[in-house]
Amino acid sequence: MPKKTFFRLPVEKQQRLIQAAHAEFSRVPFNEASVSNIIKAAEIPRGSFYQYFEDKADIFFYDLGLLRDSSKQDLEKTLLAVQGNLFKAVRQFFTEMAEEIINGENAQFYKHLFLHMDYKNRRKMSPELMHAKQDDGLQFLVENVNYDLLKIGADQPEALRILFHELMTTVFQSIAAYYLQQESNHAITIEQVQERFELVLGWLEHGASNEV
Amino acid sequence: MPKKTFFRLPVEKQQRLIQAAHAEFSRVPFNEASVSNIIKAAEIPRGSFYQYFEDKADIFFYDLGLLRDSSKQDLEKTLLAVQGNLFKAVRQFFTEMAEEIINGENAQFYKHLFLHMDYKNRRKMSPELMHAKQDDGLQFLVENVNYDLLKIGADQPEALRILFHELMTTVFQSIAAYYLQQESNHAITIEQVQERFELVLGWLEHGASNEV
DNA sequence: GAAAACAAATGACATAACGTCACAAAATGT
């Protein structure tokens, strides 16, 4: 998290910094992004940057957090709207999300995010659902999912967490696959992304094995 | 790939370099590893390093390739041994692999590999199966899988590729989950890793949805 | 076996990024 000093800054200056950072993280993946470029664009001295943020990662995840907050992706509401049908909720969530991520104004930022985020940092980019508390972020899910539709009992919260994690992985993977194809000149349409996601989600839902 | 010059080097010198690199990549994740440390340990001048390798990534993936070659993990043979039963093959593969990765001598290297490999570079760490050719790496799979056991027809090679990719993701994810737990002081046993993997694989095989 | 052609080795160099620190400036409190 940014340091206290940052939040005491004039809003205009805060925005200038965040915009500069956002531009840099849209230009290149996190590892290639440089603090030097950010401060140059924001026109603030080097020392100030480190007065506001711990380091590059600090401002990156703060920026990412802002993006999430401003987006309409809210799995919680969706889950309630579909009476706790987890698969249905994830389907709907993906449809809304894919459109924004692929064609929205932050597409470049998301591209670098999805292609270069590793397992270790994956947790930090999960959707609103697990937003509030890190420790027990899936409490809402555990309480509001309809267990009748799953091979998971209400007494198996850990299994539910794992399933959710797997579903999110599938979401991320599908998006990443899109960007990968794009880079290798085999661009696919957003409909094909949807199809691919549907295919994998179908397997997770009903199995890929042929039980005759 | 290393440059031609590297392969003309005395074997002893090659090994010295690779060992130094391996130690460095075991010490810290790829992004934190430095060429400077590698050349210091290998006792070769800086200029030489760049005569042999393009950059850090070059020697990293070469090292990784050597590891794969020396390991017994061979999905192809396994697939034949189980008459093309893909799920059975992956199960067996995972059992063999998990043990080596978690308790083998290269555990530290693997830890950094699994926790920090992103979507973009994931492909480069796939098992022997897709070893030979990058372009059409899954040809063997397409030809030797028993389609009767899957909800995928022999006329849907693309779907099979996606399923395989998903299975490998599950493998990687399970390993990564182990290391993550370890870091957060909730260490789990290798048996629990197996259980977790079995759970997810079961979903992919038979679905997580309750079709009553 | 000398000369020419090619290959490999070397470390100084230019460049760029990082995070810190001592000091200056501004703001706030009393």
Add this chain to the structure above:
DNA sequence: ACATTTTGTGACGTTATGTCATTTGTTTTC
């Protein structure tokens, strides 16, 4: 008005990267 705290600043030490001119070694050719 002065003291105290907070913020601003950019030069600095450090560390890393990849290149290049030059030297050293090896092979080929006549």
